[in-house]
């Protein structure tokens with residue numbers, strides 16, 4: 229394999245990538261390939277990881293380091309989705325990925341907020357900029373889909389309906405800002421484990437094909453918090469609660485603190501609460517911290533843009 233038209237050693241590009249919450253996650257029957265067809269309405273929210281790609285000394289394949297809360301649980305080898313993203317992009321262009329990736333985490337690790345997917349999308353964009361490969365958007369999205377079902381959305385951001393296994397995106401119009409509180413939990417939940425538990429709980433029951441809820445799409449379009457609160461739905465929530473019964477108390481605490489609605493974020497264990505405005509969100513987060521329910525609870529808002537280059541010394 230050849231080398232990319234490589235920038236000098238030490239050159240770097242930093243990309244910031246948002247977390248997501250699923251405002252609707254409808255899970256269809258298990259497919260023969262083990263995945264599930266979804267109607268997955270993603271909203272990108274203002275909690276970000278930063279991925280920095282730096283040209284490594286000659287011939288050294290993708291290196292990886294990680295800092296921030298929970299970084300001790302992030303694999304620092306070929307299992308890391310960001311490493312796989314760099315390898316995939318380099319192979320796509322036919323060269324060796326001589327890059328070092330640093331991930332500065334703020335998205336909860338294994339928290340149901342697409343942190344690993346965000347890092348993969350961030351690494352793709354950072355390497356593409358560092359290497360000057362100018363990969364067309366459609367090709368980047370296809371590489372994202374090969375890395376994981378949620379990775380295309382991390383690149384795109386905003387709000388989108390994900391169909392298929394979640395990777396086939398249709399961007400959605402959003403008519404306002406939604407205020408959220410996220411309550412991370414200790415320990416993570418493995419996504420495959422949660423889907424397995426969902427299948428187990430369903431047993432032989434007939435499962436309808438998933439479809440986006442028109443009332444939820446209308447609430448997003450109108451920027452209507454009360455409408456969105458009424459329509460929030462996550463088919464993985466019973467499975468997450470079955471594996472982590474303690475989350476029921478977190479959900480109850482958020483509602484008791486004044487949130488109009490709450491749900492488990494994706495496969496969990498982070499819990500997400502809608503709030504009427506920024507001030508209310510800050511108050512709910514402060515209550516969850518003060519009463520010890522979630523010491524890392526925080527307020528934020530969405531939608532926000534997807535993966536964005538914030539620094540380039542390439």
Ligand code: C5P
Pocket residue numbers: 262263264265266375376377378392393394419420421423
């Ligand atoms: O696509 P991704 O690698 O993120 O998926 C992780 C796991 O989540 C899959 O291996 C599968 O067990 C489960 N999954 C699923 N159906 C989907 C998406 C993910 O069953 N649509």
